Structure formats: structure tokens, C-alpha cells
Amino acid sequence: MPATKAPSTAYVFFNCDGEKSLASKNIFYNNAVYGKTQIGRKALWKKIQDEIEAKRVVIAEERMEEAQDAVLKGDPMEAGKLMQFGDIMEIDRY
Numbered sequence: 001m002p003a004t005k006a007p008s009t010a011y012v013f014f015n016c017d018g019e020k021s022l023a024s025k026n027i028f029y030n031n032a033v034y035g036k037t038q039i040g041r042k043a044l045w046k047k048i049q050d051e052i053e054a055k056r057v058v059i060a061e062e063r064m065e066e067a068q069d070a071v072l073k074g075d076p077m078e079a080g081k082l083m084q085f086g087d088i089m090e091i092d093r094y
Contacts, residue, residue, distance in 0.1 A: 007092035009036045011076050013047050015056055020080075020087045033093065038072075045071045048079070048086065057086035 034044035051057035080088035
């Protein structure tokens with residue numbers, strides 16, 4: 001019997017309503033998965049920056065560096081807590 005591969009952690013960015021309700025997080029619209037690697041984290045931060053520039057997501061200017069550090073070096077879901085109209089969820093990839 002082959003050994004089961006342990007899941008790897010990945011992140012999904014979602015546009016959502018102000019309350020971050022699960023119903024507003026559309027997997028068909030936000031379907032990119034970002035790995036826990038440095039390349040994946042940089043791509044996730046780029047996505048967040050694009051959404052901020054398009055005015056679909058808001059992060060207070062004084063919290064921007066904190067959000068960037070969370071995505072690039074820490075727990076990206078902490079950055080989700082700093083966003084309005086955006087969130088980050090962690091998933092297991094098999």
C-alpha cells in the first residue's frame with residue numbers, strides 16, 4: 001500500500017463583502033491558489049496590490065506594511081484581517 005502524501009498548505013485570496021461572509025467568497029471568481037513558497041507569497045501580495053489599485057480591496061495606509069509582512073514572511077491570513085472587501089483562506093492541497 002503506497003504511503004499517503006501529507007497535504008501542503010496553500011492560500012486563496014477572495015473578494016468578498018464587508019462582513020466577509022462565506023456566501024460572498026466566490027471560488028469561481030477567485031480560483032487562484034498561492035503556495036506557501038516565497039514565489040507563491042509574492043504572487044499573493046501582487047494580487048492584493050492589484051485589487052487595492054483597482055479599489056476593490058482596502059487596507060489602511062498605516063497597516064499596509066503589516067499586511068505585506070504577514071503575506072511575505074508570516075501568516076497571510078493575518079493580512080486578511082486587515083482588509084476590507086478581501087480575505088485570505090488557508091487550504092490543504094493533496
